[in-house]
Amino acid sequence: MTTSTDAPRRTRIQQEKRELILEAALEVFSTNGFRGSTIDQIAEAAGMSKPNLLYYFRRKEDIHETLMQRLLDTWLAPLRELDDIGDPMTELRNYIRRKLEMARDFPRESRLFANEILQGAPRIMPLLAGELKTLVDEKAAVIKSWMRAGKIARTDPWHLIFSIWATTQHYADFDVQVRAVLGPDRGGDGRFEDAARFLEQLFLDGLKPKN
Amino acid sequence: MTTSTDAPRRTRIQQEKRELILEAALEVFSTNGFRGSTIDQIAEAAGMSKPNLLYYFRRKEDIHETLMQRLLDTWLAPLRELDDIGDPMTELRNYIRRKLEMARDFPRESRLFANEILQGAPRIMPLLAGELKTLVDEKAAVIKSWMRAGKIARTDPWHLIFSIWATTQHYADFDVQVRAVLGPDRGGDGRFEDAARFLEQLFLDGLKPKN
DNA sequence: CTAACGTTTGTCCAATCGGTCAAAAATTTG
DNA sequence: CAAATTTTTGACCGATTGGACAAACGTTAG
Numbered sequence: 001m002t003t004s005t006d007a008p009r010r011t012r013i014q015q016e017k018r019e020l021i022l023e024a025a026l027e028v029f030s031t032n033g034f035r036g037s038t039i040d041q042i043a044e045a046a047g048m049s050k051p052n053l054l055y056y057f058r059r060k061e062d063i064h065e066t067l068m069q070r071l072l073d074t075w076l077a078p079l080r081e082l083d084d085i086g087d088p089m090t091e092l093r094n095y096i097r098r099k100l101e102m103a104r105d106f107p108r109e110s111r112l113f114a115n116e117i118l119q120g121a122p123r124i125m126p127l128l129a130g131e132l133k134t135l136v137d138e139k140a141a142v143i144k145s146w147m148r149a150g151k152i153a154r155t156d157p158w159h160l161i162f163s164i165w166a167t168t169q170h171y172a173d174f175d176v177q178v179r180a181v182l183g184p185d186r187g188g189d190g191r192f193e194d195a196a197r198f199l200e201q202l203f204l205d206g207l208k209p210k211n
Numbered sequence: 212m213t214t215s216t217d218a219p220r221r222t223r224i225q226q227e228k229r230e231l232i233l234e235a236a237l238e239v240f241s242t243n244g245f246r247g248s249t250i251d252q253i254a255e256a257a258g259m260s261k262p263n264l265l266y267y268f269r270r271k272e273d274i275h276e277t278l279m280q281r282l283l284d285t286w287l288a289p290l291r292e293l294d295d296i297g298d299p300m301t302e303l304r305n306y307i308r309r310k311l312e313m314a315r316d317f318p319r320e321s322r323l324f325a326n327e328i329l330q331g332a333p334r335i336m337p338l339l340a341g342e343l344k345t346l347v348d349e350k351a352a353v354i355k356s357w358m359r360a361g362k363i364a365r366t367d368p369w370h371l372i373f374s375i376w377a378t379t380q381h382y383a384d385f386d387v388q389v390r391a392v393l394g395p396d397r398g399g400d401g402r403f404e405d406a407a408r409f410l411e412q413l414f415l416d417g418l419k420p421k422n
Numbered sequence: 423c424t425a426a427c428g429t430t431t432g433t434c435c436a437a438t439c440g441g442t443c444a445a446a447a448a449t450t451t452g
Numbered sequence: 453c454a455a456a457t458t459t460t461t462g463a464c465c466g467a468t469t470g471g472a473c474a475a476a477c478g479t480t481a482g
Binding site for chain 2: 432
């Protein structure tokens, strides 16, 4: 009896090396894009020779594809958790906070995704129009029900989701710019807490003065 | 007496062809990134042979550099116009609207910029930490004075600017995703008006219900 | 006309790319 | 131990890349 039944059965070494390669590829792909990255770069980052790497992944595209598949699951997890039960305002605040934490803790994943979308999403277009659209439509309906119940202000739920994506991922995708503008003093580790505070206020009360 | 005195003097043909190349290069670079684009692609898009293109720009990098230099000027123009005099809330609303219009009318420029930042801004880092930081700091001071005067709510001006950049440029940089999620019905030309309405409400009042 | 100058292109080159292959090295199995 | 299997690598290949170059072409001035 083997460990796995259906999935392509792999030895311990194969699993470890594949993981090593994917880790290295994430680093390389996220900073150079797909076409800008070379197999040699990934192989060197993974500490092995190019033919050795190609022994585990036959083609460069296979690495990228595996990476993207894994990414989408974890990337959409926070949105999936957006729950119908529970206080709407708290749910949204938690969602924003979780997305910002992901931008802080997994910036490479964010940039990998951004790279793909920027270039027209040639490899994941079906997923966007399928799985992603379904999920967003579903959550938009939830948000709409909150609006009907008077729990949050009436706006466009889809653009609301876009704005949360945009503002949080900005701190991963445009990190260089953020740090350059904030400077050495304010661009340190504290910038994510500052961002969290600001975003909470923005999405709660907007900019209108209180009196 | 020639037309220009200091700048490298160029014939009419040179000016026209250089313009043609830059237009073609904007198209190619913004969709494939720098390393993902080839001189052949740009030459073909410009309707000329590769050696002919290299007659006007000696190196691939020169095209990209020229493009980036021009870009930054026009790209930061809206922020430069943010004016101390005039009603703060109106000034901010106009800034957001102008930025959104730029995302709609110049998506290629936005994507070219995003591509550069995503990959660590290797070619324009000095500009970010210099010119850009200076401008943002200056405008942050203006916004801060508005807050002190009680004209807008107190928050972090820098992160406010980031959030405006993020939300507006999102509609250019992530256009494929936006259209895929909105679907054929709502993803048409009207999406920018919907976005404008949503963003105005978000930045004005946030999401708290009016009760 | 012709000489001078600006423009265009076919051809070529070295470097790099993704990927193959056979053989060596390491590991597992009996 | 030895045989079988898996893992690793050096050498190599055709295609593509950025760029060089000289020759051809077009235009203009005298």
